[in-house]
Amino acid sequence: MDNLVAYSLLAVYSAMGVYTVAFVLFTLDLARRSAAAPASRIARPAASLVGGSGVVAVEGDAARPGSVAVIEKPAAESDAEPSEPTGATRYQRAAYALTVIGWLLHFAAVVTRGIAAARVPWVNMFEFGLTATAMGMGVFLLVTLWKDVRYLGAYITGFTLLALGIVTVNFYVDVVPLPPALQSAWLVIHVLVASLATGFFAIGAGLSIMQLLRTRAAARGAEGLRFLQTLPGASTLESLAYRVNVVGFVFWTFTLMAGAIWAERAWGRYWGWDTKEVWTFIIWTLFAGYIHARATRGWRGSRSAWLAIIGFSAVIFNFTVVNLFFKGLHAYSGL
Amino acid sequence: MEPLRPSDHFDADAIRAESDDASAIRIVQPRLRAGGYLRFAWRQLTSMRTALVLLLLLTVAAIPGSLVPQRSADPNGVVQYRRNNPDLFPILDGLQLFDTYTSVWFSAIYLLLFVSLIGCIIPRTLHHARALRAEPPKTPARLQRLVGYQTADAPGTVDEALDAARAELRRLRYRVARYGDSLSAERGYLRETGNLVFHASLVGILATVGFAGGFGYNGQKVIVEGDAFINQLGTYDSFNPGRLFNEARLDPFAVALEEFVPEYAVDRETGMPQALDYTAYVSVTEDGTTRREQIKVNEPIAIAGTTAYLLGNGFAPTLTVRDPDGKVVFQQPTAYLPQDSNLTSLGVIKIPDGLAEQVGMISFFYPSALPLASGALTSIFPEPDQPVLTLNAFTGDLGLDAGVPRNAYALNTDGLTQITGGDTGVESLVLGLGQSADLPNGLGSVEFTSLQRFVSLEFHHDPTQEGVLIFAILLLAGLIVSLWVPRRRLWVVATGSGSGVRLQYAGLARGDDPALESAVAAFAKAHGERLAPATPPGAVAEKRV
């Protein structure tokens, strides 16, 4: 049993090592793209015309100060712009392969931890951090199968590395049996879905950040980070972010509901404005706001992107500051 | 018919611009006369932008409630906050921050939000009900401007082509209408249904909590092993009723605690104790019959319309106090409040009668006591392997004789004289199980007679649960449907040309529908295969730039 715990930790450190290399390579990829960007910029308008998606015009629109990206249907939504990023370098391939290997190690760490503890591996902050980052990375890899969003690699590996480092170094606790408060089937469902939601929100926030950078870059022309010009257009990024975030939102809604049902069992009421409940509610309303902003004239584009980023920040805040510094019933950090 | 949208919905312009449907709702600026201002205000309130701003305001307004304790959840915390921040407290209390979620400002925001919401969904629901019975709109004159526009040539007649298209659209579960030599088809009405169900469920949850919630109650009771609780106001330690609570609604039943059994393990590396399981064995008397039950954390039991939860537990040492003549004046268990994971516990014992003076004692209990180098005691395990308690005694007026409520778990030592421990020069009394010691000044003696456990139970009657659960499930289902069922239109126009027909296809999306273009293409392809299975894909895709 102790062996398994040690193997699990070894796997965590190995995963972190591999992620580090992947992060460096992903960053190098973006850097190399910057160097290559001017060429692709020349090639791009032509490609767009052939593609006929009207993206060029739309982006000009979105970037104009004061115009809040009123993307009229069907011009923007119909853009069948190929989402393969242009200008990706061979560094990216290597980085991606390493990310997959890192994730396998990461996943193995989660599984061995669970076997060692003979229960789900997410009952304290260390374990939740370990599992949620594995989920987030899994979601990222899953999304890359659907759309090529490997340009998010640096963001995701960097973020995962940071989170893994913090939970392993600062929040590590030994395998302990389940305290009575957590002995419930809802532990499996509620926390699993919460970490899935977190994974989707993380990807969504990454896409929204890229969208904002892309919008800014388009406004400034050649200034700023040139790799951005190798990314899909802001409207494509916005649409992708939306589609990822709504999955997160549905999972979060379920998390909130499952949490309420569990709270009824464990704490005697399904809703009591406990600090964790408050923050789960705040996150829910932020993303509900995001979805509505996407349907409101004047709020599409950058403003809604900011809402998604604030929403994800609130998720992080809920996991860190609320867990560590706020008094409440949801005190399972294990610290 | 178009789904009805607030005027500032991003779709609204597109709808007006693209639709040839005479029945499309046109929102005309009201003339600002008489009722005009009212209607204008109503339009503003029910606009997307207002709803969004209210929603974000609600988000911000919820934050303070997580920063300071709330009376509804933690009344003791509020009392403590007041003690720690005597200057700040009145200001925050004036702002209703200790009642954030029932405060005027929080209520105002969510009520406005819900009025806005209701003002939006009622007309939309009526409109959608009509739309569900309406034919798809007429085919636009120029399909070229629409999504996924493409043309194809096929053999056969116009009627044959349109019949095949109708069959294919039906298979794809479109609603189809023929206008002249064209078909107009629409699908995904469920999207709007889901959207309305989602929003109506939110209103349903609020209404259920608002109305049924008034009849609920919850009450707390500490029960020592061997004692019983009666579901009666006079028996509760504390009780929190809904607005419409009536004491006659308390169903009579008794819950007696027979035994409380915790299970612990030790972490071999850290030596920290781990609670594995808590079980309260109770006997429940209801309608004249008695049954035995177990209550665990996460496994509450249902008794006569209420649910009983195990919220806490601890030790309840029995002290026996004798007067100088050896007569027993006090002998009963006192619930000690746990202070740490090894169940070092704090108890307050008040002996108002029978001794020369009233005696109050602040007592620490160590289930597995171990002396530290400093001489102080600590508990190293939550099981009573080496039970020891210490007593600091005080004499004087305990404040119980003025009829004023006192905190049963605290001893206000102002005006009392300490006689053991602290600066008195007399050691705190330290008693192992079965040991006794004399109180100073010839007051009498105190004995640690026996050790029981207590549980803290919560009894909760919540008539909103079922309603809220049903609405929550509807909400989730509505959300999923409204996000992932695409609402789209397809048009096919057939024109006779020489030996065959020339076909035009196009689509229009309502809401986010990134797959529309490929859906039009897939339909055109399937249609082409129905008309001429062997036809090579000679159809040139003419895409709009």
Added chain:
Amino acid sequence: MTILTASRVAALVVGALALTGCSTGADDLAAQYRAGTGQGYISGDGAYTVVDERDRGEPVVFSATLDTGGTISTDDLAGQVYVVNFWYASCPPCRVEAPDLESLAQEFRDVGVPFIGVNIRDTVAVSRTFADEFGVSYSSIIDVNDGGVRLAFAGEVAPNAVPTTLVVDRQGRVAARISGLLTEPSTLRAMINDTLAEAN
């Protein structure tokens, strides 16, 4: 529930109570909860309820042990009007009203109206020490262990605060209740007299 006037002075108050149907209102209870005093019991505001003969509930039946030793049952009390007081020793209002209750108990002893305490929290030792301290002449039932007497008094006019004082009629039905501190002994006296005045 219609109300029979127990005392003319209180007629209006009692009428108002009849409308609300309960004497410890939800608002008052909520305020107690929110005050967070940690007092550990539900206090009453001294409000009282008088139940019209036609509206009284079923006869109360119990049998219990007394702090003075021995047992008591409703059979022993058959045909008698009696008074029950629910209390415990460290409840502040219980301590305040104890002398008043004792003097009323002595006043009605000769008329044949027994007073019975129901101690809801304490052991025999604590209950007896209290009785000695306050010179209480009547015995108390020790109800902490099974709650049998409180359960027997469950119903429309149950002990809904600490202390609660009930007047039981000759048929063994609850005729009147004072929730909380007995502020005016004359109120209880009037309740007992009115109940005694009822036809057998």
